[in-house]
Amino acid sequence: MKILRMAWRNLWRNGRRTLVTVGAMTLALWAMVLYTSLMQGMLGSMESTLLDVELGDFQIHADGYRERPSIWERIEDPDAVLEALDKTGLRSTARLLGGALVASGEASTGALLKGLRPDRDAQVSDVYQRLDRGEWLDPADASGVVLGYRLARTLGIDVGDELIALSQATDGSMANDLFRVRGVLQSLSEETDRATVFLVEDQFRSFFALEDGAHQVIVRSGEGQTLDAAGEMAQEAIAASAPEAEVKSWRDLLPGLANMFDSAQAAVQVVAFVVYVVIAIMILNAMLMAVFERIREFGVLKAIGVSPRRVLALILTEGALQAALAIAIGLVASLPTLWFVTTRGIDVGQLGGTAIMGVSMDRIWTGAVSPATIAGPVFILLFIVGLAILFPAFKAARISPIEAIHHQ
Amino acid sequence: MGEGPVISLRDVTKVYRQGSVDIHALRDLSMEVQPGEFTVICGPSGSGKTTMLNLIGALDAATSGSIALEGRELGGLNKKELSELRRDRIGFVFQAYNLMPVLTAYENAEMVLWVQGVDAATRRERVMGLLEQVGLKGLEDRRPSELSGGQQQRVAIARAIASNPAVVLADEPTANVDSETAETLLGLMEELNREQGVTFLFSTHDPQVMERARRVVRLVDGNIASDERR
Secondary structure, eight states, X not given: OHHHHHHHHHHGGGHHHHHHHHHHHHHHHHHHHHHHHHHHHHHHHHHIIIIIIIIOSEEEXXXXXXXXXXXXXXXXOXXXXXXXXXXXXXXXXXXXXXEEEEEETTEEEEEEEEEEOHHHHTTTOOGGGOEEEEOOOOTTSTTEEEEXXXXXXXXXXXXXXXXXXXXXXXXXXXXXXXXXXXXXXXXXXXXXXXXXXXXXXHHHHHHHTXXXXXXXXXXXXXXXXXXXXXHHHHHHHTTTTOTTOEEEEHHHHOHHHHHHHHHHHHHHHHHHHHHHHHHHHHHHHHHHHHHHHTHHHHHHHHHTTOOHHHHHXXXXXXXXXXXXXXXXXXXXXXXXXXHHHHHTOEEOGGGTOOEETTEEOOSEEOOXXXXXXXXXXXXXXXXXXHHHHHHHHHHHHTOOHHHHHTOO | OOSXXXXXXXXXXXXXXXXXXXXEEEEEEXXXXXXXXXXXXXXXXXXXXXXXXXXXXXXXXXXXXXXXXXXXXXXXXXXXXXHHHHHHHEEEEOTTOOOOTTSOHHHHHTHHHHHHTOOHHHHHHHHHHHHHHTTOTTOTTOOGGGSOHHHHHHHHHHHHHTTOOSEEEEEXXXXXXXXXXXXXXXXXXXXXXXXXXXXXXXEEOOHXXXXXXXXXXXXXXXXXXXXXXX
């Protein structure tokens, strides 16, 4: 109790220095809580875009399709595959994929046409909710298509405009058709934004003269189910209907992105650590000054029999009190900021869409809050403060009383 | 307080090395201090007074010879034991008072008792009595900056004797106060010596202190030139 009292009073012997030190810690904590929240929000949004909209948890392809994508390489009986997956409780949808030249007026470019059944696909993918303008596919509107926003810009078309597609059908004939743009998507990923056209399955089959099969089955794992467990379940389920097909998790399909997600949390901590190191130097400087100014006092304490352990405790308590003040003020200051970034967010749409490793961020960058948002920055701050005051604390504790008493 | 001398120095030598030069602060010095003595160590600057107090106070170690406090050889004690010895058996009064500026007079005076682990009620009883004895009743809650030099030195004396030490070592205790205050402080320490048997060992230049001492040890060049009992 006496140490706590002495430590508290010592802090206010040089109130301005204490306020500057606590202020720096507070600012660093506030910044790191905000940064952690925004990073968690961004990663969460990217993961959601990647899994809920684009990839799903698993994809099933015909053996060899991924190495050499071709309209002829397909899962022979996708309905049997979907039925088998339905029985396991795993949600799934089949998609047909084919390359085509798309054009409007004088502009043309290559694109990937994706055929799907809107009702079934909506159970697996949230892409239908990510429209920037217009409407999603409707089986009643067979010629309606939805395309990525950059593709729309490249072709100079918008909702209601016509789109011509040319390709080679599976029967060897020239496939060509006239479609009408029903909707334009938000920024989702490099591939979708620049070169993807969604259309209903029947229209795709008609265009490519493809009577059966599918190129891709997208699967979502169950609630609380691990990726490995769901993968094994899917593999077993389709063993009879598509024995040659390969089941790949999104981690297998995009290992670079999977690694990025895995290491992102560590990266957040590293940035926090670097910011705090700057603060640590400041704390170290302040505490060293505080110790050097009081060398004689420490000498007297040692002379009258105060143990090094108690002197150490005194300095550590001074550091801990400053950290506690900074944490209290920093967290209170963080509340309105967190409220703002989680409810309103930051509009990054004006930047023209931001993508990391091909996966786009939402137009409104919102933060996320979890226990880690607060605990991470707080624990790192405590660790760094502890590290920074160890040297001055040990210096004070190990001081020779006779040298200290005669210190000028 | 046991039988025999409180302090015993036998052939004590202290050599400081400054660069390549050895400086003999004390040379084969031998001396004893008996319980209840009121002794002054005097001598010119550099004669070894402060060195002698530092060695007796277990703040420094002799180069050779032996020093014993209440028969206990200091040379055989480790740092922790020396620290405990200072805490329990030695009181210090410094020239510059050396009080903790963030603590009140009461808190400064009770510091040693707190370090010893004495319970709060006992501390309070003992320290309030001591502060009254040294004439600081009513000033317990003042910090050193709110006290005069003489009052600060009284707090230091109260702190030094709070744990009933075997000896109080006072290094130039009147050097920073005017002669009237010095007279009052000396009267106080004399009273403590006379009435409570507290053993005092001073180092000083102050003739006022030397006049009141019952034993005056004069050091010259690190050894005893005279040892006069009155």
